[in-house]
Amino acid sequence: MTLKSRHLLGIADLDPEEIGLILETADAMTEIAARPIKKVPALRGRTVVNLFFEPSTRTRTSFEVAEKRLSADTLSIAVAQSSVTKGETLLDTVRNLEAMAPDMIVMRHGSSGAPHLLARLCRSAIINAGDGMHEHPTQALLDAFTIREHKKRLDGLKVAIVGDLLHSRVLRSNVHLLNKMGANVWACGPTTLMPSDLARFGVRPTASIDEAIDEADVIMMLRIQHERMHGHFIPSTREYFTLFGLTPARVARAKPDVIIMHPGPMNRGVEIDSDVADGPYSVILEQVANGVAVRMAVLYLLAGQEAQAD
Amino acid sequence: MSQVMDADRMGRALTRISHEILERNRGTSELALVGIRTRGVPLARRIARSLHEINHEHVPTGALDITLYRDDLMRQPLGPQPVVHRTEIPFSIDDRRILLVDDVLYTGRTIRAALDALIDFGRPRAIQLIVLIDRGHRELPIKADYVGKNLPTSLKESVQVRLQETDGEDEVLLTEPAGAEES
Amino acid sequence: MKLLLKGGRVVDPAAGRDGEFDVLIEDGRIARIAKSVPADGADVIAVKPGWIVAPGLIDIHVHLREPGQEHKETIATGAASAVAGGFTAVACMPNTDPVNDHPGVTQLILRKAAEAGGARVYPIGAVSIGSRGEQLAELAAQKAAGCVAFTDDGRPVATALLMRRALEYAGMLGVPIVDHCEDPSLKGDGVAHEGFHAARLGLRGIPGVAESIAVERGIALAEITGGAFHVAHMSARQSVRAVRDAKMRGARTVTCEVAPHHFVLTDEALETPIRYDTNVKMNPPLREAADRDAMLEGIADGTVDVIATDHAPHHADEKLVEFDRAPFGIVGLETCVPLVFDRLVHAGRIGIRRAVELLSTNPARVFHLPGGSLADGAAADVTILDPDARVVVRAAELKSKSKNTPFDGWELKGGVVATIVGGTVVYRNGQLL
Numbered sequence: 001m002t003l004k005s006r007h008l009l010g011i012a013d014l015d016p017e018e019i020g021l022i023l024e025t026a027d028a029m030t031e032i033a034a035r036p037i038k039k040v041p042a043l044r045g046r047t048v049v050n051l052f053f054e055p056s057t058r059t060r061t062s063f064e065v066a067e068k069r070l071s072a073d074t075l076s077i078a079v080a081q082s083s084v085t086k087g088e089t090l091l092d093t094v095r096n097l098e099a100m101a102p103d104m105i106v107m108r109h110g111s112s113g114a115p116h117l118l119a120r121l122c123r124s125a126i127i128n129a130g131d132g133m134h135e136h137p138t139q140a141l142l143d144a145f146t147i148r149e150h151k152k153r154l155d156g157l158k159v160a161i162v163g164d165l166l167h168s169r170v171l172r173s174n175v176h177l178l179n180k181m182g183a184n185v186w187a188c189g190p191t192t193l194m195p196s197d198l199a200r201f202g203v204r205p206t207a208s209i210d211e212a213i214d215e216a217d218v219i220m221m222l223r224i225q226h227e228r229m230h231g232h233f234i235p236s237t238r239e240y241f242t243l244f245g246l247t248p249a250r251v252a253r254a255k256p257d258v259i260i261m262h263p264g265p266m267n268r269g270v271e272i273d274s275d276v277a278d279g280p281y282s283v284i285l286e287q288v289a290n291g292v293a294v295r296m297a298v299l300y301l302l303a304g305q306e307a308q309a310d
Numbered sequence: 311m312s313q314v315m316d317a318d319r320m321g322r323a324l325t326r327i328s329h330e331i332l333e334r335n336r337g338t339s340e341l342a343l344v345g346i347r348t349r350g351v352p353l354a355r356r357i358a359r360s361l362h363e364i365n366h367e368h369v370p371t372g373a374l375d376i377t378l379y380r381d382d383l384m385r386q387p388l389g390p391q392p393v394v395h396r397t398e399i400p401f402s403i404d405d406r407r408i409l410l411v412d413d414v415l416y417t418g419r420t421i422r423a424a425l426d427a428l429i430d431f432g433r434p435r436a437i438q439l440i441v442l443i444d445r446g447h448r449e450l451p452i453k454a455d456y457v458g459k460n461l462p463t464s465l466k467e468s469v470q471v472r473l474q475e476t477d478g479e480d481e482v483l484l485t486e487p488a489g490a491e492e493s
Numbered sequence: 494m495k496l497l498l499k500g501g502r503v504v505d506p507a508a509g510r511d512g513e514f515d516v517l518i519e520d521g522r523i524a525r526i527a528k529s530v531p532a533d534g535a536d537v538i539a540v541k542p543g544w545i546v547a548p549g550l551i552d553i554h555v556h557l558r559e560p561g562q563e564h565k566e567t568i569a570t571g572a573a574s575a576v577a578g579g580f581t582a583v584a585c586m587p588n589t590d591p592v593n594d595h596p597g598v599t600q601l602i603l604r605k606a607a608e609a610g611g612a613r614v615y616p617i618g619a620v621s622i623g624s625r626g627e628q629l630a631e632l633a634a635q636k637a638a639g640c641v642a643f644t645d646d647g648r649p650v651a652t653a654l655l656m657r658r659a660l661e662y663a664g665m666l667g668v669p670i671v672d673h674c675e676d677p678s679l680k681g682d683g684v685a686h687e688g689f690h691a692a693r694l695g696l697r698g699i700p701g702v703a704e705s706i707a708v709e710r711g712i713a714l715a716e717i718t719g720g721a722f723h724v725a726h727m728s729a730r731q732s733v734r735a736v737r738d739a740k741m742r743g744a745r746t747v748t749c750e751v752a753p754h755h756f757v758l759t760d761e762a763l764e765t766p767i768r769y770d771t772n773v774k775m776n777p778p779l780r781e782a783a784d785r786d787a788m789l790e791g792i793a794d795g796t797v798d799v800i801a802t803d804h805a806p807h808h809a810d811e812k813l814v815e816f817d818r819a820p821f822g823i824v825g826l827e828t829c830v831p832l833v834f835d836r837l838v839h840a841g842r843i844g845i846r847r848a849v850e851l852l853s854t855n856p857a858r859v860f861h862l863p864g865g866s867l868a869d870g871a872a873a874d875v876t877i878l879d880p881d882a883r884v885v886v887r888a889a890e891l892k893s894k895s896k897n898t899p900f901d902g903w904e905l906k907g908g909v910v911a912t913i914v915g916g917t918v919v920y921r922n923g924q925l926l
Binding site for chain 3: 012113131172
């Protein structure tokens with residue numbers, strides 16, 4: 001079995017079989033982290049470029065570790081805003097990079113659709129590490145992997161996703177994946193931060209956190225950014241926490257074996273109480289560990305295809 | 311297509327190999343079995359059971375997936391990558407004599423990959439190789455220490471090992487490619 | 494110089510004419526229209542039965558980009574694109590560089606247009622200096638220099654007070670105010686229509702009410718001032734409803750235009766055939782099916798006065814970037830006629846008379862332009878159309894300097910046979926002359 005595309009641009013383009021293949025492969029990859037020598041030669045001699053137009057420690061490090069564990073040569077480029085204002089277009093930046101023949105480009109960019117532009121017009125295989133408000137496929141995959149580790153399945157679970165739904169690429173990717181795998185997703189946030197036609201995404205929208213969390217198997221908290229106060233989305237983080245913050249009392253409404261997730265970085269006391277983040281139901285640190293295995297799986301599965309122009 | 315080994319012969323070959331192991335290693339201390347996925351794993355388990363029946367000692371057994379060490383990985387353009395499965399070696403291999411187990415020894419490349427993988431796990435005192443069938447045509451200087459059956463073959467033929475645990479019955483088949491004479 | 498257009502169906506709603514007639518042109522003017530006119534030494538163009546002989550089409554919303562952005566389009570290439578699209582005249586927008594807020598720029602544009610030949614060019618001047626919305630521009634001087642309307646297009650007229658004063662002042666001069674209707678706070682940094690497709694693609698949305706709120710503002714002010722208020726590139730169903738209600742109330746100085754892409758495409762184009770295609774990024778954006786259908790209804794029931802393309806050329810390099818960063822706009826001069834025939838006339842929504850009204854009669858009326866009718870003695874601006882021509886849109890072959898169109902490869906029925914400006918055939922059978 002193989003992935004159908006040379007790129008990983010979004011969960012929207014994957015079918016359930018491909019998702020299953022990635023998760024199974026990731027399972028085999030987790031064992032490598034437990035070895036004394038955490039390296040296998042699978043991507044030896046391959047060059048992977050991590051091109052990050054938005055700052056990120058967690059995702060970039062995770063990809064770097066994954067690439068190194070597969071013995072790939074890795075190059076991380078944090079593109080400062082100034083080079084963008086110098087007038088070089090995204091296409092030119094990447095074409096210059098391609099002159100040095102990377103095998104794959106892992107890219108995070110602030111504009112939705114940036115990786116799609118590159119996939120159409122450049123030669124390398126593109127892995128989307130987050131594009132604007134659109135998708136963050138490896139995050140959703142590692143979230144699914146984490147859920148499966150605990151619940152042994154995805155279908156039929158009630159998953160509550162709470163936070164700034166409008167601006168979240170993690171939400172969109174997770175909704176695609178969980179729907180394809182048969183879970184029931186409840187999307188909760190202030191009405192000001194809900195995307196148009198949210199119900200058409202195949203989720204139950206609600207502005208009531210109690211309703212979303214009631215009997216939930218999984219609670220996924222999204223980050224709320226402080227600048228949302230400037231667009232009149234929320235009056236203050238204090239009021240946000242009052243209405244939508246995950247407190248121990250609220251967690252008690254979920255199933256007794258609920259797991260609590262967060263893509264990070266967390267704003268303690270804004271979307272999630274510290275006691276909950278560090279509490280017994282939290283699997284937040286496992287998500288990070290699983291991220292490496294999932295990214296190793298994605299790199300391995302995509303690396304077998306040669307870089308060619310479409 | 312012809313059957314070159316039936317269930318009976320397979321059982322006796324594995325028993326014979328178990329005795330040879332004990333004789334050569336003077337007992338089972340420091341031994342460990344590592345089966346190469348997929349069919350090396352049930353074969354390793356059978357040998358472990360057999361050894362236990364003979365001298366009542368328990369020999370730890372593990373499973374090794376060599377997919378990520380293959381030398382032909384990433385070389386098939388636009389082809390599917392083989393599916394990776396978990397390696398499970400729940401013991402230290404340092405200072406042990408490792409008995410590597412596989413169903414068919416052919417070019418030797420699988421064993422080469424297995425040796426690379428094992429070295430990443432630790433430093434065994436020695437590695438010995440057990441195969442059920444040796445069909446010749448080595449491309450690397452690899453030799454089995456214990457062989458169930460030597461089976462001379464031509465390059466066009468293919469050897470298929472079927473085991474109860476994975477395929478429902480025990481036998482070894484030798485098949486001619488399509489277009490050859492019927493037997 | 495005599496030119497005889499022999500045969501063909503003359504459709505001239507302003508003159509109440511619709512039938513088989515010959516048209517005689519002499520010294521650049523319409524000399525005679527009658528059932529059978531003898532050639533008598535004139536050059537004869539044989540117009541096939543079924544072809545339409547119309548007063549020259551007029552596009553009152555075009556960006557010619559000169560001065561200042563000649564890499565996208567020049568007045569010469571824009572005027573050529575216009576005649577290739579069947580237009581004998583265009584009105585050009587002031588968001589050039591420098592902005593056309595001064596007679597010097599108006600004169601430059603007119604001079605360049607005269608040098609180019611091709612379509613006539615009527616400049617539209619800025620309402621405010623630099624279109625910054627702070628101070629009224631010298632509208633009378635601009636009118637004297639040749640401006641036919643005023644707008645701050647690119648942007649809305651900044652405040653209700655400025656719009657009021659502009660309507661009063663321009664009303665005094667008998668010139669309309671054209672508004673790019675938009676509430677900036679609701680538009681924010683949106684790049685696509687606020688709806689399911691933008692939400693799914695993670696693109697910031699612009700709701701339809703961002704437009705209609707400004708339309709309603711303009712209507713209210715037009716009603717109290719009596720000034721002429723024209724809604725540019727209408728796209729939202731709420732806007733159509735507001736204009737329709739205003740007209741039914743008797744507001745006679747409110748007019749509006751719709752661009753072809755707003756009655757043909759919807760926000761589904763954001764995702765198919767290509768996701769994030771910057772050739773479907775324009776402002777106002779492509780909206781949902783209900784809005785497109787409202788445009789079609791408004792075109793059919795008379796609410797919409799004019800079809801104008803909002804021809805907005807951009808260089809390929811500028812469009813080959815992330816969706817967020819691409820400039821808004823698509824070219825439209827050369828795809829307008831085929832889309833009007835294919836999607837309105839052949840689709841049974843309007844007849845040919847109404848098509849000519851939308852493309853010639855009404856644009857002339859709204860901006861008080863010469864033309865829009867084949868009156869005796871009028872300048873001979875004529876467009877000959879073949880409603881059944883098979884047209885395949887080829888972006889690479891457009892006469893415009895820029896090729897940013899979402900219609901590349903589209904097969905449409907209906908096209909331009911010839912364009913005649915002042916009695917001279919400037920475009921015929923696919924060739925500029």
